[in-house]
Amino acid sequence: MTATAELLNVRGLKTWFPSGNRWFGARQWIRAVDGIDLTLRRGEILGIVGESGCGKTTLGRSLLRLVSPTAGRISFAGTDVLALKGNDLRAIRRRMQIIFQDPYACLSPRQQIGQILAEPLLLHRLFSKTEVEARVAALLTEVGLETYFIHRYPHEMSGGQRQRVAIARAISLEPEFIVADEPVSALDVSVQAQILGLLMELHKKRALTMVFISHDLGVVERVAHRIAVMYMGRIVETADTTRLMSNPRHPYTQALLSSVPLPDPTIRRERSHLRGEPPSVFGAGEGCPFASRCPEAQDICRRKTPELVSKQTGHIVACHLR
Amino acid sequence: MLLSVRNLTSYFFLDEGVLKAVDGVSFDIQENETVALVGESGCGKTIVALSLINLIPAPGRIIAGQVLLSGEDVVTTPKDRLRQIRGGEIGFVFQEPGSSLNPVYTVGHQIAEVLQTHRGLTRKEADKEAVRLLGATGIPDPEKRAKSYPFQLSGGMRQRAAIAMAISTRPKLLIADEPTTALDVTVQAGILDLLEELQQQYGMAILIISHDLGVVAQIAQRVLVMYAGKLIESAHVDALFSSPKHPYAQGLLDSVRLRADRNAPLRGIPGSVPDLLRLPGGCTFHPRCSVSDLSCRTQFPPMLPLAGDRSCACYRVHQ
Numbered sequence: 109m110t111a112t113a114e115l116l117n118v119r120g121l122k123t124w125f126p127s128g129n130r131w132f133g134a135r136q137w138i139r140a141v142d143g144i145d146l147t148l149r150r151g152e153i154l155g156i157v158g159e160s161g162c163g164k165t166t167l168g169r170s171l172l173r174l175v176s177p178t179a180g181r182i183s184f185a186g187t188d189v190l191a192l193k194g195n196d197l198r199a200i201r202r203r204m205q206i207i208f209q210d211p212y213a214c215l216s217p218r219q220q221i222g223q224i225l226a227e228p229l230l231l232h233r234l235f236s237k238t239e240v241e242a243r244v245a246a247l248l249t250e251v252g253l254e255t256y257f258i259h260r261y262p263h264e265m266s267g268g269q270r271q272r273v274a275i276a277r278a279i280s281l282e283p284e285f286i287v288a289d290e291p292v293s294a295l296d297v298s299v300q301a302q303i304l305g306l307l308m309e310l311h312k313k314r315a316l317t318m319v320f321i322s323h324d325l326g327v328v329e330r331v332a333h334r335i336a337v338m339y340m341g342r343i344v345e346t347a348d349t350t351r352l353m354s355n356p357r358h359p360y361t362q363a364l365l366s367s368v369p370l371p372d373p374t375i376r377r378e379r380s381h382l383r384g385e386p387p388s389v390f391g392a393g394e395g396c397p398f399a400s401r402c403p404e405a406q407d408i409c410r411r412k413t414p415e416l417v418s419k420q421t422g423h424i425v426a427c428h429l430r
Numbered sequence: 431m432l433l434s435v436r437n438l439t440s441y442f443f444l445d446e447g448v449l450k451a452v453d454g455v456s457f458d459i460q461e462n463e464t465v466a467l468v469g470e471s472g473c474g475k476t477i478v479a480l481s482l483i484n485l486i487p488a489p490g491r492i493i494a495g496q497v498l499l500s501g502e503d504v505v506t507t508p509k510d511r512l513r514q515i516r517g518g519e520i521g522f523v524f525q526e527p528g529s530s531l532n533p534v535y536t537v538g539h540q541i542a543e544v545l546q547t548h549r550g551l552t553r554k555e556a557d558k559e560a561v562r563l564l565g566a567t568g569i570p571d572p573e574k575r576a577k578s579y580p581f582q583l584s585g586g587m588r589q590r591a592a593i594a595m596a597i598s599t600r601p602k603l604l605i606a607d608e609p610t611t612a613l614d615v616t617v618q619a620g621i622l623d624l625l626e627e628l629q630q631q632y633g634m635a636i637l638i639i640s641h642d643l644g645v646v647a648q649i650a651q652r653v654l655v656m657y658a659g660k661l662i663e664s665a666h667v668d669a670l671f672s673s674p675k676h677p678y679a680q681g682l683l684d685s686v687r688l689r690a691d692r693n694a695p696l697r698g699i700p701g702s703v704p705d706l707l708r709l710p711g712g713c714t715f716h717p718r719c720s721v722s723d724l725s726c727r728t729q730f731p732p733m734l735p736l737a738g739d740r741s742c743a744c745y746r747v748h749q
């Protein structure tokens with residue numbers, strides 16, 4: 109990998125949230141993101157999967173500094189994102205955007221679509237007021253909406269249309285990097301494919317680099333080049349999509365994949381039996397965070413936290429037993 | 431026949447107009463059978479389920495049709511008898527386990543209450559039976575958990591407790607409305623196993639309502655597909671998944687399966703699910719349908735039988 113091909117490099121990223129009483133007893137920390145290393149090449153789509161509460165959303169927001177990481181380093185196109193302030197931070201944020209899960213919550217109900225899309229263009233002073241209108245119309249066309257939507261309000265649109273507006277807003281500043289946080293989870297199944305299709309088209313046309321966060325393994329399998337599996341704020345396995353899906357190594361990944369019910373009644377497979385549910389968000393203490401549910405856990409798993417180790421080229425697993 | 435639904439029609443009378451949530455739905459459920467009702471959000475699945483126990487919230491109302499439970503019409507039956515049926519012959523599990531459990535009583539107390547009301551057990555017997563039921567649904571340490579409040583249980587445990595309550599009266603029919611939608615996929619697997627186990631053990635029929643075609647493929651024997659308040663296809667699960675007939679059912683299955691084939695184009699079904707207050711005329715699917723013609727715009731097609739014990743509401747399929 110050459111240095112120029114690498115867009116994002118994350119080392120030891122931690123985002124902890126304080127919890128509990130500050131005056132009595134020890135202050136506890138919710139370790140939402142607990143030591144993550146990531147590298148993204150330009151043009152790559154990295155899928156992040158995991159169950160609710162595993163920290164995938166916090167990771168996505170931390171990458172854009174929408175929440176402040178507790179520790180670690182994020183290097184975006186060679187710039188240390190966590191060290192930036194003021195105008196420099198604003199300038200880099202133009203290059204990294206986010207698409208949220210809920211197209212109902214992420215658009216202001218009191219603004220027309222035209223205003224919603226014009227706002228970032230005017231804020232970043234990319235276009236003059238006269239140019240903005242044409243630019244907004246072009247954006248709507250690009251995401252497959254008619255230009256008359258400029259004068260509509262979000263409540264007049266369907267979920268799929270709103271998500272198209274959210275996508276138009278995300279690409280309006282010509283970013284290089286987009287975090288898509290469950291971009292189709294709130295949509296009807298018949299509409300999901302349309303929106304995924306649009307995202308893939310834009311990815312290709314604009315050479316976007318993306319982090320695609322989802323709990324839906326089927327969606328991620330379809331769009332991502334590489335997948336990282338998260339559990340309790342850590343990445344437990346990373347591999348190319350095909351390799352991860354066909355040859356998962358970590359016991360958690362194996363359980364997760366075998367739990368997904370296939371839309372094919374002729375394949376009724378044995379469902380995995382994971383004991384219990386994820387441990388407390390305050391961190392599992394010593395040892396592998398998955399040990400309490402792992403069917404293969406040994407003594408060492410409860411004593412020592414496994415490091416991510418490269419097993420084959422590009423296949424990285426954090427497990428003592430693999 | 432355990433349950434026979436005929437021309438079930440449930441409307442909501444709103445200020446904005448009449449919302450036809452369920453519009454002339456007919457289907458049967460046999461003893462011991464698992465039937466899935468699938469469709470996208472807002473298509474009326476949940477209102478069908480609530481209509482089966484005559485529990486539609488105002489301003490909604492069943493305006494026509496019959497729901498025959500072993501020959502007895504739930505729609506016209508008196509209130510006292512309805513109370514016996516609800517939670518008695520028909521058990522109900524909701525999507526959000528938190529909402530079917532009372533937050534201020536312990537889980538054991540709530541199950542015991544059902545047992546006292548429906549099965550006439552004494553308090554002591556009921557408490558004991560509640561613990562047994564919690565154990566039967568795979569909750570570890572059931573004596574201790576019976577004394578827990580719902581908020582002290584995880585989502586998966588709460589759903590197991592809600593299932594324990596629903597099966598406590600040994601219902602003939604268990605209606606499970608999106609029972610795993612709020613749960614993580616590894617927890618979902620356990621709940622699906624549990625439902626299958628309980629069905630074998632207690633010999634009950636299950637009506638599972640879901641938007642997740644994966645869940646449906648794994649658990650159902652027969653599938654009913656709903657679109658905008660109407661049934662549009664009914665078939666055995668293998669037949670539906672191998673050769674869906676209705677263009678909507680085809681599109682829905684394609685939307686899920688496209689993901690398996692990386693090279694197939696991502697299209698889905700054009701447009702979006704219609705607003706039930708502003709339904710298009712004729713076949714409600716025609717504006718999104720790739721094979722619709724003029725005949726589709728005049729009248730909604732009837733559900734007509736096809737070979738192989740299945741039926742479909744589409745003019746083009748029956749042509």
